[in-house]
Amino acid sequence: MTEVDNQRREELRSGLRATNSEASPTLRGLRDTGVLDEVPLHVYAFTPEGDLAGGVVAHTANGWLELDLLWVDAPHRGTGLGSAVVAEAESLARARGCAWSKVWTWDFQAPGFYGKQGYEVQCVLEDHPPGVRDFFLTKRLG
Numbered sequence: 001m002t003e004v005d006n007q008r009r010e011e012l013r014s015g016l017r018a019t020n021s022e023a024s025p026t027l028r029g030l031r032d033t034g035v036l037d038e039v040p041l042h043v044y045a046f047t048p049e050g051d052l053a054g055g056v057v058a059h060t061a062n063g064w065l066e067l068d069l070l071w072v073d074a075p076h077r078g079t080g081l082g083s084a085v086v087a088e089a090e091s092l093a094r095a096r097g098c099a100w101s102k103v104w105t106w107d108f109q110a111p112g113f114y115g116k117q118g119y120e121v122q123c124v125l126e127d128h129p130p131g132v133r134d135f136f137l138t139k140r141l142g
Contacts, residue, residue, distance in 0.1 A: 037061065041092055043085045045076075054081050056089045065093035065101040065141065070110065082110075086117055094141050101141055107133040114139075 044055035054072035058065055067089065072082045090101055103119065105111050111121065119137035128134040 039096065041065065041089055041096075043088045043092070045072075045081055045085055047076075054085060056085045058089050058093075060093050060096045060098050063098055063100065065090060065098045067101065067103040070103075082113060083117060090139075090141055099141055101139045103137050105135050105137065107135065111135045111137065 038059050038061040041058045041060055042055065043058075045053045047053050052073070053076045055070075056067060057069040058067045060066070067086070070082060070086065072085075093101065101119070103114060105114060114135075114137045115121075117139065119139040121135055122138050123136040125134040125136075
C-alpha cells in the first residue's frame with residue numbers, strides 16, 4: 001500500500017517513540033523536557049519592496065537543528081544573506097536547547113557554503129541521485 005494514512009503514521013511514530021524510550025534511559029529522561037519534540041523553525045529575508053530574498057526552512061528535534069531548505073535569490077547571493085539566515089536559525093535553535101545542527105546538500109548546491117559556516121562533512125553518498133554526490137554535514141552549536 002502506498003496510500004498516505006496520517007493516522008497510521010502517527011500510530012507508528014508513537015509506537016517507535018515508546019519502544020525507544022523503553023530501551024534508552026537517556027531518551028526516557030528527555031521525553032518530558034520537550035527537547036525531543038519536532039518544532040518548525042523558519043527564517044525569511046525580504047527585499048525592501050517586500051519580496052522574498054531567501055530563507056531557511058528547518059525544524060528542531062532531539063536537541064538538533066535540522067536544516068531542510070536554504071534558498072537565496074540570485075541577486076542576493078554572495079551578499080552574506082545566506083550566512084545571516086543560517087546564523088539566525090542556529091541562534092533560535094540554541095535558545096530551544098539545541099547543541100548541534102545538521103544538513104544534507106548536493107555537490108552542486110552548497111557544501112562549500114556550509115563549510116564556511118563551520119559545518120563538517122560526516123558522510124558523502126555517491127550517486128544519490130545518480131551522478132550526484134550527497135553530503136551530510138554537522139556543526140556543534142557552541
